Amino acid sequence: MGLFGEPLKVPEYRLAGDELATFVTSKGTILVRLDGEGAPVHVANFCELAISGFYDNCKFHRYVPGFVIQGGDPITRDMSSADVAAGRMGPNGRPGTGGPGYRIKAEFMSNPRNSHNDGALAMARSADPDSAGSQFYFCLGAQHGLDSGYTVFGQTIEGRDVIEALRSGDVIESVTIGHAGA
DSSP: OGGOOOBEEEEEEEEOOOOEEEEEEEEEEEEEEETTTHHHHHHHHHHHHHTTTTTTTTOOOOEEETTEEEEEEEGGGGGHHHHHHHTOOOBBOOOOOOOOOOBBBOOTOOOOOOOOOOEEEEEEEEEETTTTTOOOOSSSSSSGOOOOOOOOOEEEOOOOHHHHOOTTOOEEEEEEEEEEEE
């Protein structure tokens, strides 16, 4: 069991090893190469969530200039962009407190490429290392102080300008999974 009695999930998604995630946001499109070799549980979990439409119409709920832009909280889906940006309580809770109802095992210690470079995609978590679920963040500049505590599972290959333009309340219209060369 994970934090708060939520189970640790082992995703069923079968990795091909060349997964790409395309984020369509209200500010533009971001393309990320996912690292299924270094963080297989995180990539499989993210792919399952994306394929199911879990991230569709969620909003980015946390923006810290020069640090991170964070999204993936399902609580934000039913909130207005203005309410999310203001950090107001929504019908299902406060932005930043929601998840998929389970947790996944941390991989930051086993991932040889766990480096929070500019544009890195990583999973947010609470104090418990095994508490990541659906919330993710993009690094706004290198954040190597996070390397020893948070799992990086992808690197932006297109759209860093979009990431820089994102703010709290901006919409994640969709996240789709494709494959390199496809």
